[in-house]
Amino acid sequence: MSGEKVKVAIVGSTGYGGVELIRFLLGHPEVEIVSVISSSSAGAPITEGFPHLSEIVLQNLEGVDPKAIAEKADVVFTATPSGISGKLVPELLVVGLKVIDLSGDFRLRDGSVYEAWYKHEAPDAELLEKAVYGLAEINGDAAKGADFISNPGCYPTATLLGLIPVLSAGWIDPKTIIIDAKSGVSGAGRGTSLMTHYGEINENLKVYKVNKHQHIPEVEQCLSLITGEPVTVTFTTHLTPMTRGIMSTMYAGLNGIHTEEDLVELYRQYYEGRPFVRIREAGKWPATKEVFGSNYCDIGFAVDSRTGRLTIISVIDNVVKGAAGQAIQNLNLMMGWDETTGLRLSPVYP
Amino acid sequence: MSGEKVKVAIVGSTGYGGVELIRFLLGHPEVEIVSVISSSSAGAPITEGFPHLSEIVLQNLEGVDPKAIAEKADVVFTATPSGISGKLVPELLVVGLKVIDLSGDFRLRDGSVYEAWYKHEAPDAELLEKAVYGLAEINGDAAKGADFISNPGCYPTATLLGLIPVLSAGWIDPKTIIIDAKSGVSGAGRGTSLMTHYGEINENLKVYKVNKHQHIPEVEQCLSLITGEPVTVTFTTHLTPMTRGIMSTMYAGLNGIHTEEDLVELYRQYYEGRPFVRIREAGKWPATKEVFGSNYCDIGFAVDSRTGRLTIISVIDNVVKGAAGQAIQNLNLMMGWDETTGLRLSPVYP
Amino acid sequence: MSGEKVKVAIVGSTGYGGVELIRFLLGHPEVEIVSVISSSSAGAPITEGFPHLSEIVLQNLEGVDPKAIAEKADVVFTATPSGISGKLVPELLVVGLKVIDLSGDFRLRDGSVYEAWYKHEAPDAELLEKAVYGLAEINGDAAKGADFISNPGCYPTATLLGLIPVLSAGWIDPKTIIIDAKSGVSGAGRGTSLMTHYGEINENLKVYKVNKHQHIPEVEQCLSLITGEPVTVTFTTHLTPMTRGIMSTMYAGLNGIHTEEDLVELYRQYYEGRPFVRIREAGKWPATKEVFGSNYCDIGFAVDSRTGRLTIISVIDNVVKGAAGQAIQNLNLMMGWDETTGLRLSPVYP
Amino acid sequence: MSGEKVKVAIVGSTGYGGVELIRFLLGHPEVEIVSVISSSSAGAPITEGFPHLSEIVLQNLEGVDPKAIAEKADVVFTATPSGISGKLVPELLVVGLKVIDLSGDFRLRDGSVYEAWYKHEAPDAELLEKAVYGLAEINGDAAKGADFISNPGCYPTATLLGLIPVLSAGWIDPKTIIIDAKSGVSGAGRGTSLMTHYGEINENLKVYKVNKHQHIPEVEQCLSLITGEPVTVTFTTHLTPMTRGIMSTMYAGLNGIHTEEDLVELYRQYYEGRPFVRIREAGKWPATKEVFGSNYCDIGFAVDSRTGRLTIISVIDNVVKGAAGQAIQNLNLMMGWDETTGLRLSPVYP
Incomplete structure (x- = not known):
């Protein structure tokens, strides 16, 4: 690689996704952060709101x-x-910037679906078409050389990486998919509200937006592309008393008999050469802390021979693989670098 | 009522269930605690291990x-x-004591099922037959005047109170029931192990015993009694980073069209006169903290018209309604007292 | 006691102090809650914001x-x-109501001190004079029959109950007092801000308002009354990742030689007949969870013979003994009832 | 630097300090981990107990x-x-290995002091003499080229880095030092006991080993070296409901008048060129989360003009700067590398 570093800017640097981008990009050998941007706090040092960056980001x-x-x-x-x-984003593209967008605005191809779930106007259809959906392990080829990548949602990342191999293989019935998803509180961002108030969240477990979360159509869009016909899922979101981490516990009826060992083999083959997806051996399941602070997605299985159902457990750190980490993985793909560049940090444990 | 108080003893007073029995029984107007018993700590003041009882339990x-x-x-x-x-328990019954057992040993009618799930020898069949399964809101009549009550498990309590009304009404297909259950750590007891180690649990979300939890046959036994034919469920247990609380998020295919309002009405009628079950209005769901420290079971619903599935959310405090509180409710039924006697403590919030 | 219950109203029912008053008053045998009041949410059912009160407060x-x-x-x-x-408060007193105020507005006798620390105008001097400072175990006689009680702050309650006996006895040098105080997040109230945001508090320990907390002059006013001369303390406040609980760890130079046993005896005598203060035996110290949800203040000691210093550890539940519980204790004293009426709930453990 | 990497082994790889060494050493450009060692689990893959290392450590x-x-x-x-x-350690030294020891066994020069506080036999006096006390920012020169380094304790690291500059400057009275220290639970290690049981720690704040913690003589030994005469401190240790982090809140009487700005300048000069100590500007104090997962020690000040006392707040991540991170910093010094090599990870926030 040449000595010249790629210059990156971060809009939204005072959100949790923004500071996590900074954490990883500081250690990325091919990149230089040239601008940290925030409409709400322009002019202030970033360390005013984030003292953990003292003497690191000047x-x-x-x-x-x-x-x-x-x-x-x-x-x-x-x-x-x-x-x-x-x-x-259109304003950034038009001046010639490459863009990786972490919002939900460009993930849905169909503007009318966007408007039905997001409850505000969709971006221009042409731009929706142009955006590459950056689920790196699934759609990585499209990201290579792209100018504009739409980074997947946190819930969809954990969910889709867990479902796609078995759905592609035809081993589950797409009509039976139920997703019970749980998230840490950082997924709600740094904005203040009762929903993120410590006194309301600590020692509490809540459901929210049941059947109404805006990540549902994103999951369905991808699953439908896999099967070639519309897939509709039941999807429940829970708020868990922890800062980081998503677990998707997923249920589906099995077509035919498949053991946990079969599933492990299927997934290991499917994700061969993709180091950020790790498959637990039969009888073991991942926990969210096992990916804390890292870009891994860990997946495990349970086959219930009594009911003929498969349970898939998929975990990520929502701030990393569910946001900033995957965005950098997409940068790597976009620039033709090894997808792990700058992302090889081990999980922080305990 | 007569001035004479009923004299109660607690075996296992140094477990979390034991001290919670003490907390409630101290405020129970009809009862006197005459003996706190622990095979492991006999002779010591209970306050040695539980200083919160200082000057309260002497x-x-x-x-x-x-x-x-x-x-x-x-x-x-x-x-x-x-x-x-x-x-x-047999030794206690034979000397004429009335017994309320909080363990899982007498909940399953069929000793062979017990042995398959609990992995050790079942109690005598006659005793299994004699034990009244004390799910108070469902089986309360049987508890009245009983000598021996087997107190339900924590997961089954939240799950069964959430499922039975709609299953009884025939509104769901029993073949489609999936239960995604989450528990606080106190459910694992006060014994020390990596599973209860703070460093392993804090900021972590885990699954465990997937499809293998010993509460599964207890749930199935009760549901089968309702439908009159064998019901098999998919049941996943999660460990959540909080001390108290269970949430069962349950999924089932609806038979016909039923709105959330219909469900609210069905459940409010079903639990009429049973003050410890509270049904949230349509569009609202309970959180575990809303029952913390109390004997309530709170239930809410979501109907997904897109998939034809019903989602039921049921929460309890595992130490109270899932153990000590329900045990006292059973004492009240056994003795012919109002079932709320000594149990009318509001949830502790926040 | 007569059959007629005393009728109470609660202004500020949608704060944490307000709902905790409700929790205890619901079980108070001499009291009826006739009105729950909130300027911000008037007209709404209290259960809208606090579903844990469903079917309890109508x-x-x-x-x-x-x-x-x-x-x-x-x-x-x-x-x-x-x-x-x-x-x-003046408007409430003038219409003939008895008032127990949980704010800091009437705790300081000297309006100019109030204005220096609270940074806004002090109430009328006459009213400051009239307000009885309701530190129940210390000043309980003044509360008896009073019309207007100013309920102490949470930090001062833990701190003063821990310091006064040994200061009164002359065993410590008042010039050497250092108070390192730690609080759970509920002390900051239900208002939303970064200071109460889960992502900022969880897995974090902070100091705030060092040497500037408005509870400092309240502590100093009381200690000065004890010694008869001005006492100035060093006082640091910490925010701890838990919902409830205050611990004051206090340091002072000992006058002469006193053992931990001496201190235990001194304090037990001092608090004889006051059941809400519990003194740990020598070599044992209290933890905040041992008073969780209860009106107790637990105190322990360590004498460091190497430095001649005394360390006092005093814990309370800030929402109970530090707010609502002590307010009800003051109501009991005001009305001439046993001070424990309605307050005999054991700590919730675990 | 040469292409040849330095080969390191880790004894105690299944403790929290061991796995944190692995996390950092994996990203260290000069080092190769050649052996992970554990007497209790020899033969097993390390991923059996630590699945977060799956596919990372083989x-x-x-x-x-x-x-x-x-x-x-x-x-x-x-x-x-x-x-x-x-x-x-003696067995490792004798076979020619360089050793960095993370235990407390070689931190105290005087074996009799060791035995008084640690309650077992001290190592050989010659070895105690030989061990370089590796408080990197203070004693870094001695570490250069050393064969055997004793890594400081977690509490002493936070405490000494916070106290030494002002004590060296003679601005505080060494007879007045009081240290109120708080730690996350990982400091107690991965061993199971009631002290690390989630149900006992969550939503709880405890003191332990008051005046008796084995880190006290370590702090005193270093402070005495600074002043040239024996320094005795009051030192309290608290267990806080979080996994990582130490805060030392320290109090001392000021000699003369010094502003917070003076202190900031003094410390910035003292730690000039030592990037892992960061001094907050006047009026700002660090929180433990601001160093989470990183090797930083952040320090802030409050001068109380009313009492003439200085309050110093010093925070570290106990597993990093208090253990594994500082050990690697010592390796860097030992080998003559830049002290930040492999350690430039930003704090994980939130």
Whole structure:
């Protein structure tokens, strides 16, 4: 590789996704962070809100100015809320920046589906078409050389990586898929609300948006592409008293008889050469802490011979593989680098 | 009521179930605790291991001696581990004590099923027959005047109270039931192991005993009694980083069309006059903290018209409604008292 | 006691102090809650924001109207923020209500000290004079028959109950007092801010307002009354990742030689007949969970013969003994009832 | 640097310190892990107990055999318990290995002091003499080229880095030092006991070993070296409901008048060129989460003009700067590398 580093900017640097991008990009050998951007805190040092970056990130936050970004940067990450990205990304693309968007605005191909679930106007259809859905282990080839990648949602990442191999193999009945998903609180972002208030979350387990979470159509869109016909899932989201981590516990009826060992083999083959997906051996299941702070997705299985159902357990760190880590993995694919570049940090345990 | 209080003894007073029995029984107007018993700590003041009881419980722990217990007490709670109760309870019954057993040893009618799931020898068949299964809101009539009650498991309590009304009504297909259950760590007891080690549990979400938890046959036995034919369920247990609380998120295919409002009405009618089950209005779901420290079971619903599935969310405090509280509710039924006597403590919030 | 219950109203029913008042008052045999009041949520059922009270509290929240309150109630608790109480309490007193105020507005005798620490205008001096400082175990006689009680702060309660006996005895040098205090997050109330955001608090330990907390002059005012001369303390406040609980770890130079046993005896004598203060035996120290959900203050000691210093550890549940519980204790004293009436709930453990 | 990597072995690879050594050493460019060693689990894959290392560490655990280690490795980390290291280290040194010991066995120069606090026999005096106390920012010169380094304790690291500059400057009175220290639970290791049981720790704050912690003489030894006369401190240790993190809140009487700005300048000069100590500006204090997962020690100050006392707040991640991270920093110094090699990971936030 040449000595010249790729220059990246981060819009939304004061959210949890933004500071996690910074954490990983600081150790990325091919990249230089040239601008940390926040519309709400422009002008302030980033360490004012995030003292953990003291003496590490010396830059002040800048405002959102596409032309100014294009003068400094080659690639921009937009870790901005849904609704904001939809408007900002076109402005960034038009000035020649490559964009990796972490919001939900460009994940759904069909604008009307977007509007039904997100409850606000969809971005331009052409742009929805152009966006490469960056589920790296599944759609990585499309990401190579792309200019604009839409980074998957946290729940969909854990869920789809867990479901796609067995669904592709035709071993489960797509009509029977039930997803019981649990997330740590960081998934709700750094905004303040009763939903993120310590007194309401600590020592508590909640469900929310049952059957209504905006990640449902994202999951269904991908599963439908696999099967070639519409797949509809039941999907429940829970808020768990922890900061990081997603677990998707997934249920489906098995077509025919398949042992846990068969599943392990199927998945290990499917993810051969993709180091961020790790398959537990038969009889073992992953826990969220086993991927904490890392870009891994760990998957395990249980076959219930009594009911003929398969249970799949898939875990990620929602801030890493579910957001910033996968976005950097997409950067790596986009630039033609090894997909693990800058991402080989082991989970933090305990 | 007469001035004479009923005398109770607690075997297993140094477990979490035991001290929770003490907490509630201290405020029970009809009862006097005459003996706190622990085979492992006999002779020591209970406050040595549980300083929160300082100046509240002055008694020393006593050893397990059925005859001595019978001389002091009318009723004994056995909050002893599975395998221990099976041997101890016959000795307590034979000396004339009424017994409420909190272990799993007498919940399954069929000894061979017990042995398949619990992996040790079942108690005598006659005793299994004699034990009244004390799921108070369902089987309360049988508890009235009984001498021997087997207190339900924590997972089965949340699960069965959530499923039975809709299954009884024939609104769901019993072949489609999937139960995704989550528990706080106190359910694993006070014994020390990596499974209860703070460093392994905090900021972590785990599955365990998938399809193999010993509460599965207890759930199936009860559901089968409702439908009149064998019901088999898929049942996953999760360990959540909190001390107390169980949530059962349950899925089933609906027979016909039923709205959330229909379900609310069905359940409110079913549990009419049973104050410990509270049904959330349509569009609202309970969280575990909303029952923390109390004997309530709170239930909510979501109907997914897209998939024709019903999602039921049922929460309890595993130490109260899932153990000590329900045991006292059974005492109340056994003695002919109002079932809420001594149990009308509101949830502790936050 | 007569059959007629005392009628109480609660202003600020949608804060953590307010709902904790409700939890205890529901079990208080001499009291009836006639009105739950919240300026921000008037008209709504209290269960909308606090579903844990479903089917327990059926009333809707009412607005703040002193005359309307006086028509219904005999006594009113004002669990309102500092600055609000100062204006509201005079209006409640003038219509003939007895008032127990949980804010900091009436704890300091000297209005200028109040203004220096609270940074807004002090209430009328006459009212500051009239308010009885309700540190029940210390100042309980003054509370008897009072019309207006100012309930102590959470930090001062733990701190003063821990310091006063040994300071009164002259065993420590008042110039050497250092207080290292730690609180759970509920002390910051239910308002949303980064300071109560789960992602910022979980797995974190912070200091805040070092040397500047508004409870410092409250502690110093009381200690100065004990010694008869101005006492100045060093006082640090920490935010701990838990919902409830305060621990004050206090340091002072000993005058002369006193063993831990001496201290235990001194304190047990000092608090004789006051059941809510429990003194640990020599060599044992209390933990916050040992008072969780209860009105106890537990205290332990360590004498360091190497340095001649005494360490005192004092714990309370900040929501109970540090707020609602002590307020009810003050109601009991005010009305001439046993001070434990309605407050004999054991700590919730685990 | 040459292409040849330094070969390291880790004894005690199945403790929390051991796996944290692995996490950092995997990213260390000059080092190769040639052996992971555990007396209790020899023969098993390390991933059996630590699945988070799946597909990252492929080696099986080996037994403790000094000769075999010496054949493979150049340097060995002993992350073994106190009492074990004392016996093992001499065997490792004698076969020519360089040793960095993470236990407390070689930190105290005076064997009799060791025996008084650790309650078992001290290692050989000659070895105590030979061990370099590896408080890197203070004693780093001695570590350069050393063969045997004793890595400091977690509490002493946070405490000494916070106290030494101001004590060296003569700005505080050494007779007045009080240290109120708080630790996360990982400091107690992975062993199971009630002290690490989730149900006992969660939502709880405890003191333990008040005035008796074995880190007290370690702190005093270092402070006495600074002042040239014996320093005795009051030192309290608390267990906080979090996994990682230590905060030392320290109090001392100021000699003369010094502002917070003066202190910031003093410390920034003192730690100039030592990137792992970060000094907060006046009026700001660090929180433990701001160093989570990293090798930083962050320090802040409060001067109380009312009492003439200084409060110093110092935080570290006990597993990193308090154990594995500082051990690697010592390796870097030992080998003559930049002290930050392999350690430049940012804190994980949130």
